[in-house]
Amino acid sequence: MTKMQKEYNLSKNQQIVFDIIEKSNEPVKAYSILFNVKKKGIKAPPQVYRALEKLIKLGKIHKVESKNAFVACKSSNCEISKATAFSICEICEKVTEIANNKLSNFLNSFEDKSGMKYKKYNLEFFGLCKKCKKS
Amino acid sequence: MTKMQKEYNLSKNQQIVFDIIEKSNEPVKAYSILFNVKKKGIKAPPQVYRALEKLIKLGKIHKVESKNAFVACKSSNCEISKATAFSICEICEKVTEIANNKLSNFLNSFEDKSGMKYKKYNLEFFGLCKKCKKS
DNA sequence: TAACAGTATGTAATAATATAACATTTGAAA
DNA sequence: TTTCAAATGTTATATTATTACATACTGTTA
Numbered sequence: 001m002t003k004m005q006k007e008y009n010l011s012k013n014q015q016i017v018f019d020i021i022e023k024s025n026e027p028v029k030a031y032s033i034l035f036n037v038k039k040k041g042i043k044a045p046p047q048v049y050r051a052l053e054k055l056i057k058l059g060k061i062h063k064v065e066s067k068n069a070f071v072a073c074k075s076s077n078c079e080i081s082k083a084t085a086f087s088i089c090e091i092c093e094k095v096t097e098i099a100n101n102k103l104s105n106f107l108n109s110f111e112d113k114s115g116m117k118y119k120k121y122n123l124e125f126f127g128l129c130k131k132c133k134k135s
Numbered sequence: 136m137t138k139m140q141k142e143y144n145l146s147k148n149q150q151i152v153f154d155i156i157e158k159s160n161e162p163v164k165a166y167s168i169l170f171n172v173k174k175k176g177i178k179a180p181p182q183v184y185r186a187l188e189k190l191i192k193l194g195k196i197h198k199v200e201s202k203n204a205f206v207a208c209k210s211s212n213c214e215i216s217k218a219t220a221f222s223i224c225e226i227c228e229k230v231t232e233i234a235n236n237k238l239s240n241f242l243n244s245f246e247d248k249s250g251m252k253y254k255k256y257n258l259e260f261f262g263l264c265k266k267c268k269k270s
Numbered sequence: 271t272a273a274c275a276g277t278a279t280g281t282a283a284t285a286a287t288a289t290a291a292c293a294t295t296t297g298a299a300a
Numbered sequence: 301t302t303t304c305a306a307a308t309g310t311t312a313t314a315t316t317a318t319t320a321c322a323t324a325c326t327g328t329t330a
Contacts, residue, residue, distance in 0.1 A: 011307055031286065044310060049288065054307090065200035066257065068287065087251050100247050110260070112235050116222050117268065120261040122201065123242075130250040146278060165316065179281060184317065203316065272330085279324070287316065295308065
């Protein structure tokens with residue numbers, strides 16, 4: 001398959017911020033990013049928040065609203081994503097993006113009597129992960 | 136039907152905060168509450184945040200995470216609620232709690248291969264409400 | 271009643287998260 | 301090479317939320 005969709009070129013700051021988030025195995029907070037990129041010349045909150053905003057628009061990362069933290073998108077190979085679902089363990093706080101067709105199909109086609117057309121959603125499930133259930 | 140479950144008695148501050156939220160037809164922010172209750176003797180953030188926390192535990196209000204704002208629970212007649220869904224208009228910002236059995240049944244029984252047991256969820260749909268679709 | 275436990279309150283200080291505003295620079299396209 | 305959108309740098313400030321500690325209220329039970 002040829003490269004139909006040209007990979008968007010991230011700017012310098014966007015790439016720096018994205019790298020931090022992608023390397024982490026847990027959601028990363030904005031000020032934790034800021035702290036970690038001081039050595040790379042990013043010194044002020046707006047620089048981080050602007051990169052985050054752009055990365056979200058591009059679908060490269062998502063915000064986990066209940067945690068005010070950011071994760072790299074793993075489910076959609078970086079297409080622009082409007083539909084996100086996460087599972088969050090209430091003990092160890094592990095956050096995992098849920099990739100489940102039954103779920104996304106259901107939610108993408110959900111309609112209710114309000115007459116509202118839903119284009120986008122964010123779902124956060126809370127519970128106990130396998131490990132924490134045992135202990 | 137007799138009153139099986141005794142109505143929980145809200146404390147003074149809890150009642151004051153709840154009244155503000157309940158009377159509002161839109162989500163209310165913590166500092167907006169704080170401003171509005173100064174005349175009633177509530178002077179400091181922790182007083183408001185403590186009341187909010189308790190009201191959430193009781194299921195009397197919910198937090199709309201994407202807005203950092205609070206709404207009164209309308210769907211469950213104040214049972215303790217672990218499952219919340221909202222629709223949010225991207226133009227007029229109107230927030231409505233969704234009460235839809237098909238949706239809640241689906242989500243309450245949702246399981247995926249992760250082995251995680253979900254006890255609780257929060258879902259936020261974004262789109263255009265009827266009014267804003269027309270304009 | 272006195273002792274207690276649990277819940278709620280009051281208060282000051284500060285931490286954590288996010289944006290406004292403005293000047294400047296960069297990069298790609300016409 | 302001008303032009304325009306996007307990105308950057310910087311200072312200041314706005315907004316959201318918590319810590320820490322002292323005190324008071326409420327109901328239970330020894």
